[in-house]
Amino acid sequence: MLYTMKDLLKIAKENKFAVPAFNIYSYDMLKAIMEEMEAQNAPVILEIHPDEISYLNDEFVASVREYARNSSIPVVIHLDHGGTLNDVMRAIRNGYTSVMIDASSETYEDNKAITSKIVEIAHTVDVSVEAELGTIGNNGSAEGGADTIIYTDPDQAVEFVKETGIDTLAVAIGTAHGLYPKNVTPKLNIELLKELNERIDIPFVLHGGSGNPDSEVSESVKYGVAKVNLSSDLKSAFFKEVKNVLDNDPSMYEPGLVYESPNNKVKEVVRHKLNVLNTVGKAKLYK
Numbered sequence: 426m427l428y429t430m431k432d433l434l435k436i437a438k439e440n441k442f443a444v445p446a447f448n449i450y451s452y453d454m455l456k457a458i459m460e461e462m463e464a465q466n467a468p469v470i471l472e473i474h475p476d477e478i479s480y481l482n483d484e485f486v487a488s489v490r491e492y493a494r495n496s497s498i499p500v501v502i503h504l505d506h507g508g509t510l511n512d513v514m515r516a517i518r519n520g521y522t523s524v525m526i527d528a529s530s531e532t533y534e535d536n537k538a539i540t541s542k543i544v545e546i547a548h549t550v551d552v553s554v555e556a557e558l559g560t561i562g563n564n565g566s567a568e569g570g571a572d573t574i575i576y577t578d579p580d581q582a583v584e585f586v587k588e589t590g591i592d593t594l595a596v597a598i599g600t601a602h603g604l605y606p607k608n609v610t611p612k613l614n615i616e617l618l619k620e621l622n623e624r625i626d627i628p629f630v631l632h633g634g635s636g637n638p639d640s641e642v643s644e645s646v647k648y649g650v651a652k653v654n655l656s657s658d659l660k661s662a663f664f665k666e667v668k669n670v671l672d673n674d675p676s677m678y679e680p681g682l683v684y685e686s687p688n689n690k691v692k693e694v695v696r697h698k699l700n701v702l703n704t705v706g707k708a709k710l711y712k
Contacts, residue, residue, distance in 0.1 A: 426711070427490070428499045430523035430553035430652075431592040433468060434628040436710050437651040442703040443631075446470035447695070448505060448656035450477045454663070455489060457688040461695040463498055467704045468711065470523075470652060472505040475512045478519075486519040498708040503555075505654070513543055517552055525595070529557040533581060540589045548590070555652075558585050559597025561632045574599060579620050586625055593628045593652060596621055598645075600633035613641045615648065622649035630654065639701045646702060655698055662690040 437444050449455045449471050462469040471489060473481070486502070493500035504516035504524040513524045524547055528539040540556040547554045559577035577596045586594060598614045621629065628651035631642065642653060666687040670677065677683055699705050 426496060426499050427493050427522055428468075428501050428711070429551060429592075430470070430501050430503060430555065433470070433499055433501050433711075434593055434651040437468070437707070438628045438649065440707065440710060441646060442707050443646045443651050443653045444468050444470050444501075444704060445695070445698050445702055446472045446503060446505075446630075446652050446654045447659060448472045448474060448477065448654075449489070450480065450660070452485075452488065453684050453688055454659070454691065455492060457691040458659075458695055459492055459496060459500075461692040462699075463496060465696065465699050465705050466498065466708045467699050467706065468499040468501075468708050470501045470503050472503045472654065472656075473516075473521075474505040475507060475515075477505075478515070483515070483519050486521070490520050499711045501553075510543070510546075513547065517547065517550060521552065523553040523555065523592075525555040525557070527557050527595075529560055529595075529597075533558075533585075537585055537589060540585075540591060544590045553592040554590075555593045555595060555630055556585075556589060556591045557595035557597070557632070558582055561595070561597055561600055576614060576617055577621065579617070579624055582621055583624050586627055591627070593630055594625070595630040595632050596650075598631075600631060600637060613637060613645060615641070615644055618645055618648045618650070625649070628652065643701055643703070653698075653702055655694075658698075659691050659694050662694050663687045666690040 433444060447458050489502055493502060501523050502521045504521050506527045507513045507525050508527055513526060516524050526540055526543040528536040544554045558581060560575040574597060598618050599612055629649045630652040631645055631650045632654045670683055670686055
């Protein structure tokens with residue numbers, strides 16, 4: 426079942442759970458995620474970054490839409506970190522039901538103006554819009570980010586949401602894209618999140634959800650976070666297992682055999698994240 430982000434996250438926020446947003450870069454990743462989400466009867470957001478769609482080509486989205494339409498669970502197809510109008514229009518033409526415009530590296534006023542324009546376009550065709558205020562850190566991920574995290578300013582956030590009309594806001598509370606180095610212990614600013622949640626009604630998004638402690642991510646769901654972006658954890662598990670499989674049997678070349686174990690590793694990560702986000706069985710809340 427295809428959903429817009431607005432409709433999907435409204436129920437998540439009301440019922441204190443978060444929907445995982447998984448980046449997909451291959452049909453194997455799509456299939457592994459969807460099989461596990463359906464087994465757990467949980468809603469899902471399938472994200473495709475502009476770099477990922479450049480690799481996959483537009484035709485890939487037709488497969489994603491068909492898979493979603495035939496699924497028993499609610500599915501959103503989302504543009505992750507669209508940086509330009511062209512990124513957004515490409516996503517809308519391809520049939521995404523939600524887009525992110527990330528103008529967070531621009532000045533506040535420019536971010537607001539760019540986002541407002543995207544909202545005007547996307548809402549005309551019933552596509553939801555996510556934007557970002559503040560900056561997310563970067564641990565070497567292709568999804569980008571800033572060298573220095575700038576926390577979301579509550580006063581600006583209230584004005585930004587009101588004047589742009591966005592459906593969900595990516596908040597900067599101390600996360601970073603990618604996997605954290607072993608000597609770095611991430612820490613979420615939960616007190617800031619609480620203040621934002623008291624003042625703003627729309628659902629929040631936590632980017633860079635792969636490396637933060639499970640307890641902090643679970644706590645964030647209590648205070649308005651209804652979407653958590655997850656990419657590096659799944660890719661890391663998949664490719665480590667691919668290497669392990671091929672190291673153990675260099676003569677293996679049939680994809681169905683090579684990818685069977687890596688896909689199961691992805692499913693393990695998905696199951697774990699669903700429990701962290703309190704998402705298991707929540708598809709029953711959607712009609």
